[in-house]
Amino acid sequence: MNGMEFAGHELARASLDHCVKxxxxxxxxxxxxxxxxxxxxxxxxxQAERYRNGESVDHSLDYCSSCGICTLSCPQGVQIAELNSQxxxxxxxxxxxxxxxxxxxxxxxxxxxxxxAPIANAALGNKPIRTVVEKVVGVHRDAPMxxxxxxxxxxxxxxxTAPTAKPTRGPLVxxxxxxxxxxxxxxxxxxxxxxxxxxxxxxVPKQGCCGLAQQSNGLFDSATASVLKLCDQLRSAGxxxxxxxxxGSCTGxxxxxxxxxxxxxxxxxxxxxxxxxxxxxxxxxLHEAGExxxxxxxxxxxxxxHAPCQLKSQGIGMPAIEVLRLIPGLTVVESGxxxxxxxxxxxxxxxxxxxxxxxxRPLFDMVRQTNPEFALCDTExxxxxxxxxxxxxxxxxxxxxxxxxxxxx
Amino acid sequence: MTRVVVIGxxxxxxxxxxxxxxxxxxxxxxxxxxxxxxxxxxxxxxxGYAPHRVGCPLEAVGDVARDKPDHPYAVIGAEAVRTGxxxxxxxxxxDLLTGDVGSNHQLPTAVGAVRPTCxxxxxxxxxxxxxxxxxxxxxxxxxKDFPAALIAGNLARTxxxxxxxxxxxxxxxxxxxxxxxxDSSGLVYARAxxxxxxxxxxxxxxxxxVTDGEVVGLPAVxxxxxRSAWRDLADRIGHPVFEIPLPPPSVPGxxxxxxxxxxxxxxxxRVVLGSRVTGVDAEPGRVRAVSIAAAGGPRKFAADAFVxxxxxxxxxxxxxxxYGRVSETIFGxxxxxxxEAPDELVVGEFWGAEQPLFxxxxxxxxxxxxxxxxxxPVYANLHAAGGVLAGAQRWxxxxxxxxxxxxxxxxxxxxxxxxx
Numbered sequence: 001m002n003g004m005e006f007a008g009h010e011l012a013r014a015s016l017d018h019c020v021k022x023x024x025x026x027x028x029x030x031x032x033x034x035x036x037x038x039x040x041x042x043x044x045x046x047q048a049e050r051y052r053n054g055e056s057v058d059h060s061l062d063y064c065s066s067c068g069i070c071t072l073s074c075p076q077g078v079q080i081a082e083l084n085s086q087x088x089x090x091x092x093x094x095x096x097x098x099x100x101x102x103x104x105x106x107x108x109x110x111x112x113x114x115x116x117a118p119i120a121n122a123a124l125g126n127k128p129i130r131t132v133v134e135k136v137v138g139v140h141r142d143a144p145m146x147x148x149x150x151x152x153x154x155x156x157x158x159x160x161t162a163p164t165a166k167p168t169r170g171p172l173v174x175x176x177x178x179x180x181x182x183x184x185x186x187x188x189x190x191x192x193x194x195x196x197x198x199x200x201x202x203x204v205p206k207q208g209c210c211g212l213a214q215q216s217n218g219l220f221d222s223a224t225a226s227v228l229k230l231c232d233q234l235r236s237a238g239x240x241x242x243x244x245x246x247x248g249s250c251t252g253x254x255x256x257x258x259x260x261x262x263x264x265x266x267x268x269x270x271x272x273x274x275x276x277x278x279x280x281x282x283x284x285x286l287h288e289a290g291e292x293x294x295x296x297x298x299x300x301x302x303x304x305x306h307a308p309c310q311l312k313s314q315g316i317g318m319p320a321i322e323v324l325r326l327i328p329g330l331t332v333v334e335s336g337x338x339x340x341x342x343x344x345x346x347x348x349x350x351x352x353x354x355x356x357x358x359x360x361r362p363l364f365d366m367v368r369q370t371n372p373e374f375a376l377c378d379t380e381x382x383x384x385x386x387x388x389x390x391x392x393x394x395x396x397x398x399x400x401x402x403x404x405x406x407x408x409x
Numbered sequence: 410m411t412r413v414v415v416i417g418x419x420x421x422x423x424x425x426x427x428x429x430x431x432x433x434x435x436x437x438x439x440x441x442x443x444x445x446x447x448x449x450x451x452x453x454x455x456x457g458y459a460p461h462r463v464g465c466p467l468e469a470v471g472d473v474a475r476d477k478p479d480h481p482y483a484v485i486g487a488e489a490v491r492t493g494x495x496x497x498x499x500x501x502x503x504d505l506l507t508g509d510v511g512s513n514h515q516l517p518t519a520v521g522a523v524r525p526t527c528x529x530x531x532x533x534x535x536x537x538x539x540x541x542x543x544x545x546x547x548x549x550x551x552x553k554d555f556p557a558a559l560i561a562g563n564l565a566r567t568x569x570x571x572x573x574x575x576x577x578x579x580x581x582x583x584x585x586x587x588x589x590x591x592d593s594s595g596l597v598y599a600r601a602x603x604x605x606x607x608x609x610x611x612x613x614x615x616x617x618x619v620t621d622g623e624v625v626g627l628p629a630v631x632x633x634x635x636r637s638a639w640r641d642l643a644d645r646i647g648h649p650v651f652e653i654p655l656p657p658p659s660v661p662g663x664x665x666x667x668x669x670x671x672x673x674x675x676x677x678x679r680v681v682l683g684s685r686v687t688g689v690d691a692e693p694g695r696v697r698a699v700s701i702a703a704a705g706g707p708r709k710f711a712a713d714a715f716v717x718x719x720x721x722x723x724x725x726x727x728x729x730x731x732y733g734r735v736s737e738t739i740f741g742x743x744x745x746x747x748x749e750a751p752d753e754l755v756v757g758e759f760w761g762a763e764q765p766l767f768x769x770x771x772x773x774x775x776x777x778x779x780x781x782x783x784x785x786p787v788y789a790n791l792h793a794a795g796g797v798l799a800g801a802q803r804w805x806x807x808x809x810x811x812x813x814x815x816x817x818x819x820x821x822x823x824x825x826x827x828x829x
Contacts, residue, residue: 026596027658036590072442072682074442075443075444075445076442077725252704256704273704312683313683314705317680334674
């Protein structure tokens with residue numbers, strides 16, 4: 001069965017009848033809180049699902065950002081977000097906007113922009129160009145965009161002086177994701193340096209996109225192809241090795257979303273899913289096993305931390321907070337806000353941009369009040385959104401670990 | 410430092426976490442979803458009916474402890490209930506819970522009944538049902554869960570315990586929370602009432618409809634984040650106002666849940682939301698670890714002590730299958746209160762008699778450790794609190810929060826004591 005058949009006919013219906021209409025999901029939904037355009041997860045999810053028979057009954061469904069807070073907070077275990085992502089894919093199947101096809105091509109975007117970084121950055125900062133892009137493609141003129149980098153992560157790996165010390169802890173696979181390969185290159189570098197500092201041999205196989213952006217836009221066939229190709233690439237690095245990533249949302253795609261939303265049951269995915277760890281989750285596991293050196297340098301700083309939706313929805317808590325609390329002097333303040341608004345590619349779209357900004361506003365205020373200069377967040381698009389919304393430097397939590405080990409100032 | 414895993418994020422789980430963390434334990438909270446506290450009325454019931462209307466809940470707890478050896482209060486005792494209720498009240502602060510643990514308020518419900526409850530939110534207190542009270546119940550045309558005419562009608566025909574009466578009338582105003590919205594949830598209204606301008610316009614309208622000496626009853630939607638919104642509204646109207654809790658989404662329940670959850674996080678409890686506990690690693694007499702079904706595979710949590718606060722039937726902590734078999738879903742604990750035959754679980758008139766089904770649960774010792782058939786603890790380091798405890802008719806006694814708080818205190822204090 002392909003992904004669309006799964007979405008159209010199977011759905012997460014096994015969980016549907018567990019809904020007791022308690023409204024917990026309604027109260028947590030960050031989109032319904034700011035716009036009447038979305039009627040809320042319970043209404044478009046477990047309720048509307050009963051009436052769907054090939055036809056969509058509630059088009060406000062398209063305003064769901066797929067943040068996943070509804071599933072995460074449901075006390076009855078109903079897979080509300082998964083139901084909604086599937087129903088949206090079916091609803092859009094016969095009239096998929098060109099914009100939604102393009103916007104999921106994240107690797108392509110990085111490949112095209114990196115060699116022309118100055119030009120690309122100038123174009124992204126250029127109001128008339130962005131206005132044309134908005135009119136023609138449907139990407140909002142003010143939507144946050146990553147700055148193109150002069151060097152890709154792969155380029156850095158090739159040119160750097162590899163560590164000379166012999167690994168003491170064995171090999172790990174590093175999965176950088178599209179953004180970590182082309183835009184958030186510095187985070188990937190620091191992640192690898194921390195792992196090497198801990199004594200691991202870090203293997204970085206050639207790798208493509210996980211397909212998350214295609215999945216969230218309802219392009220299940222291409223997303224399934226992407227994620228399986230990636231599984232092959234990651235598996236090629238060695239059997240049974242732990243796969244570490246600093247891309248919180250791509251990790252979620254591998255761990256559960258491809259399986260739960262698109263019905264991918266391939267053994268290759270299952271194998272990768274159980275071996276994948278978010279880097280902060282991995283460090284916390286080491287700490288709990290008594291294997292994480294905690295001779296951290298003191299960092300006197302108060303820093304806001306926002307746990308991204310796609311990391312929260314992995315059901316592992318907030319490992320970054322636990323790890324960063326080990327650093328003396330560092331005070332980490334959890335945002336306590338549901339979502340930054342961007343939700344992958346949602347907040348880029350011209351019709352959703354204002355909604356996404358409204359969703360993010362309480363978080364932006366929290367960041368400004370806590371530390372207007374510097375904040376932490378585990379996923380790339382969320383960082384771009386928070387940077388744009390606050391003007392603060394927003395980095396991955398691994399930056400603090402890197403610094404606390406004395407690997408950077 | 411003692412490591413404790415607490416399972417469940419309702420009032421029992423959250424209170425246990427906070428009390429353990431305050432005593433210096435290293436606490437991890439595992440929860441499938443957001444707990445039931447936010448679905449509650451945002452008040453604390455200790456004992457409401459015995460079966461007469463109770464004025465002094467702790468006295469009733471003492472009576473039950475003496476007369477009903479199978480009731481959870483028999484092992485919890487009135488003192489732990491008092492400690493738990495006061496601990497919660499102090500933890501969330503006077504902006505959220507007020508009252509004397511020794512006496513019940515009598516407050517109107519959303520169908521105009523008079524409900525005994527012990528601690529209530531300050532925004533509800535002006536609704537105290539006493540002889541000579543004069544209420545105007547103000548309904549909102551766009552809020553369907555608040556039938557103002559029914560509430561006022563029922564309050565007006567109620568004869569209070571001492572023989573007193575209240576007068577009550579109703580008005581319904583046309584005041585949408587959002588332009589053009591004909592049917593809004595209480596939550597949408599609560600967010601609107603957080604806005605000062607919205608409150609100002611509403612107060613002006615209501616002020617024109619009430620007469621001297623009337624107390625204004627409103628749906629419990631007077632602000633979600635702004636805890637003084639109701640006070641501001643009362644000042645603007647120039648009359649005392651009170652909130653009447655609605656069916657979920659319950660705004661007072663959300664206020665309580667969010668404040669208590671924030672306190673738990675601030676106390677450095679590690680909160681893992683969204684993963685069900687699916688595995689138990691135990692040796693005879695002792696639990697070593699539990700595992701959760703996180704994305705991608707199970708994750709194990711080892712600890713020195715465990716607290717089962719996953720609730721009863723409403724949350725899936727207890728389940729009843731189609732053969733009439735009841736089971737506890739996480740540890741598979743032995744259950745007490747089961748009748749001889751499965752068809753005796755639900756008896757007679759549903760709303761009349763005590764229902765054996767609702768009293769099914771785990772029986773515990775004074776340290777809240779679940780007991781086996783031989784009356785000894787199943788595991789030396791497993792404790793239980795809240796809705797999973799056997800022996801109570803919480804829905805008719807109105808004893809749910811009292812049992813949760815008392816057992817939370819007993820369980821947490823036992824763990825702390827054992828670690829010393």
